[in-house]
Amino acid sequence: MSDQQVSAPSPQSFAMLTISQRGLDPVVSVSFHSGQASESDSAQPSAECFVYPDRAPILAIDQGALHAHVSVSTPECVSAQDLDFARELAHACLRYFEALQRWHTPTEPGARDEQPSPESPEAPMAYQGTPDKPGLLD
Secondary structure (H helix, E strand, C coil), X not given: CCXXXXXXXXXXXXXXXXXXXXXXXXXXXXXXXXXXXXXXXXXXXXXEEECCCCCCCEEXXXXXXXXXXXXXXXXXXCCHHHHHHHHHHHHHHHHHHHHHHXXXXXXXXXXXXXXXXXXXXCCCCCCCCECCECCCCC
């Protein structure tokens, strides 16, 4: 046994583009990794939604020189499938946020493994819509 103390790795922000092949099909993966960075560090990921009056919005995720944009194939005509995907994306993002929040601020041992009940204050922060405009996660 060594008396050397092993330090935890320093979590730095980074982005990665991977191009591989699955069978004969190319596979392109983009991953964004947040972490500790200085305020001037362009490697810290950011997300923004650009909304336009006459076309569908564009969701942009950027980190350093790596950029990913999500929008519909026909910006002038949004389909039910486009809304279904946007809702699925919103659900996944909300679950990601909630899981990170549990890891960041666990209240007691085992809290990271527990799912909050719908009535608890830690329940998902889903946007509640109105009868004429359904909520984001309705």
